[in-house]
Amino acid sequence: MTIRVLNRHKIILTHIDKVYFPSSGITKGELIDYYQAIAPILLPYCHNRPLTMDRFIEGIRGESFFQKNASPYFPAWIKRKSIPSKSKIAGHETTSYVVCQNVATLIYITNQGCITPHTWLSKTNHLDYPDMIIFDLDPAEKNVKDFKPIAQAALIIKDLVQAHGLSAGLMTTGSRGLHVRVPINPKNHFDDVRLFAKKIAQLVVEDDPENFTLESHKKKRGKRLLIDIMRNSFGATAVLPYAVRAREGAPVATPIDWDELHNSKLRSDTYTIKNIFDHLNDTPAFWQEMNRYAKQLPVE
Numbered sequence: 001m002t003i004r005v006l007n008r009h010k011i012i013l014t015h016i017d018k019v020y021f022p023s024s025g026i027t028k029g030e031l032i033d034y035y036q037a038i039a040p041i042l043l044p045y046c047h048n049r050p051l052t053m054d055r056f057i058e059g060i061r062g063e064s065f066f067q068k069n070a071s072p073y074f075p076a077w078i079k080r081k082s083i084p085s086k087s088k089i090a091g092h093e094t095t096s097y098v099v100c101q102n103v104a105t106l107i108y109i110t111n112q113g114c115i116t117p118h119t120w121l122s123k124t125n126h127l128d129y130p131d132m133i134i135f136d137l138d139p140a141e142k143n144v145k146d147f148k149p150i151a152q153a154a155l156i157i158k159d160l161v162q163a164h165g166l167s168a169g170l171m172t173t174g175s176r177g178l179h180v181r182v183p184i185n186p187k188n189h190f191d192d193v194r195l196f197a198k199k200i201a202q203l204v205v206e207d208d209p210e211n212f213t214l215e216s217h218k219k220k221r222g223k224r225l226l227i228d229i230m231r232n233s234f235g236a237t238a239v240l241p242y243a244v245r246a247r248e249g250a251p252v253a254t255p256i257d258w259d260e261l262h263n264s265k266l267r268s269d270t271y272t273i274k275n276i277f278d279h280l281n282d283t284p285a286f287w288q289e290m291n292r293y294a295k296q297l298p299v300e
Contacts, residue, residue, distance in 0.1 A: 051138035
């Protein structure tokens with residue numbers, strides 16, 4: 001048992017020697033150390049956003065589960081946001097989400113086995129109105145051999161959103177594909193934002209229907225790259241920038257510059273907790289000052 005005091009809160013860390021990533025030998029303690037070190041860069045991306053925890057109590061080879069509700073035993077100093085359920089089949093009338101505002105909260109949930117935090121696309125003060133659009137470029141195969149179609153789709157989306165007067169940033173997901181993130185003013189409802197995203201995605205598919213699709217069903221999509229726009233929905237989440245993914249090597253979802261798409265060695269899991277800090281000096285200004293790039297969504 002180890003005790004750390006963060007933001008004046010005492011956090012008891014347990015089982016820090018437990019190996020969470022067996023093939024690479026990365027322990028729970030190393031994961032905690034990573035999140036504490038990256039916290040100043042990561043925290044602005046989750047500030048005032050409801051958070052979902054992807055928990056792996058025994059490491060990545062054990063059972064896992066997504067947790068939305070803050071557990072009753074979570075300390076009172078952790079900020080929460082109670083959100084009424086919009087689903088009639090939901091098990092709870094409201095969900096009490098963790099809102100990660102500081103390093104203490106981040107380390108506490110990591111100690112609870114949360115390897116990957118996911119956050120909403122909207123903030124707690126305007127839940128129905130997202131301040132970003134996310135295009136999730138999701139390849140069909142688990143082990144991606146050819147990254148070129150993913151890079152091609154990202155570039156097409158960039159050009160299309162720029163033609164509408166918007167700006168776009170690029171991020172490896174740490175899993176298989178890329179996210180294209182478009183900051184917008186939180187003035188439009190999720191339904192309108194998703195409709196705009198769908199129009200952009202349809203143009204990408206029309207440009208190359210043999211390689212790109214909007215079809216999410218695996219049998220229907222075949223080997224085509226999915227342009228997934230469904231994260232642009234109330235209550236949907238996306239992986240947090242600089243979050244670790246539950247894959248061997250502990251890859252990190254990493255904001256990158258568009259020029260990196262020309263690197264033939266780029267993969268979604270290029271950056272890990274072992275090399276991410278060497279990359280931070282190359283973080284694009286777009287990601288450091290994303291709010292400055294937010295503009296009004298052009299809705300017809």
